[in-house]
Amino acid sequence: MIVITNPSPIKNETYIVHSLFEEGLALLHIRKPDFSEIEMARFIQQIKPEYRSHLVLHSHHILAEDFEITKIHFSEKERKNSVSIDMNRKTFSTSTHSIEDFNSLSSAFDYAFLSPVFKSISKEDYLPKTNLFEALKSRTNYKTKLVALGGMNAENIQKTHENGFDDVALLGSIWKNENPVKQFKLCQQIVQSHFQ
Numbered sequence: 001m002i003v004i005t006n007p008s009p010i011k012n013e014t015y016i017v018h019s020l021f022e023e024g025l026a027l028l029h030i031r032k033p034d035f036s037e038i039e040m041a042r043f044i045q046q047i048k049p050e051y052r053s054h055l056v057l058h059s060h061h062i063l064a065e066d067f068e069i070t071k072i073h074f075s076e077k078e079r080k081n082s083v084s085i086d087m088n089r090k091t092f093s094t095s096t097h098s099i100e101d102f103n104s105l106s107s108a109f110d111y112a113f114l115s116p117v118f119k120s121i122s123k124e125d126y127l128p129k130t131n132l133f134e135a136l137k138s139r140t141n142y143k144t145k146l147v148a149l150g151g152m153n154a155e156n157i158q159k160t161h162e163n164g165f166d167d168v169a170l171l172g173s174i175w176k177n178e179n180p181v182k183q184f185k186l187c188q189q190i191v192q193s194h195f196q
């Protein structure tokens with residue numbers, strides 16, 4: 001299971017991030033689109049070094065070397081404009097918004113988000129234009145792990161798994177919750193019982 005940071009800073013964010021890792025969070029995608037390189041470096045510095053192998057950078061990829069981060073995420077736009085991807089001992093992920101895009105990914109990508117599966121919790125008026133469960137029937141790419149994103153919560157994780165997704169990514173259901181860690185543990189239990 002993957003958690004994506006809230007785009008803007010959250011109160012006690014570092015404390016919550018450490019608590020999520022203590023509860024067994026596998027991957028934290030750091031998506032802070034408005035952060036400068038210095039702000040991003042400061043954010044990463046606040047995360048304990050033992051958790052940095054679980055971080056995925058969405059921007060300021062140049063910082064990966066400084067912090068020994070081996071996981072890089074490319075937005076759809078970056079992927080389509082990218083001339084070449086340096087395969088040097090890194091794990092790559094990307095974002096897709098259609099099964100056709102997902103199917104056409106190169107084998108460089110270990111996993112990819114497909115979104116939105118449901119109405120987004122964090123983005124207003126961001127909802128599926130097509131039924132992605134129906135679209136999944138035409139999946140041909142099995143080299144890349146398929147991760148459901150968009151409106152994921154404890155009520156729909158099981159349905160997501162049953163309909164062919166390999167994993168889920170949470171954003172709004174964690175950061176819009178009064179108790180993010182409790183919500184994470186609830187979702188984690190569901191994932192562990194259905195995605196094994």
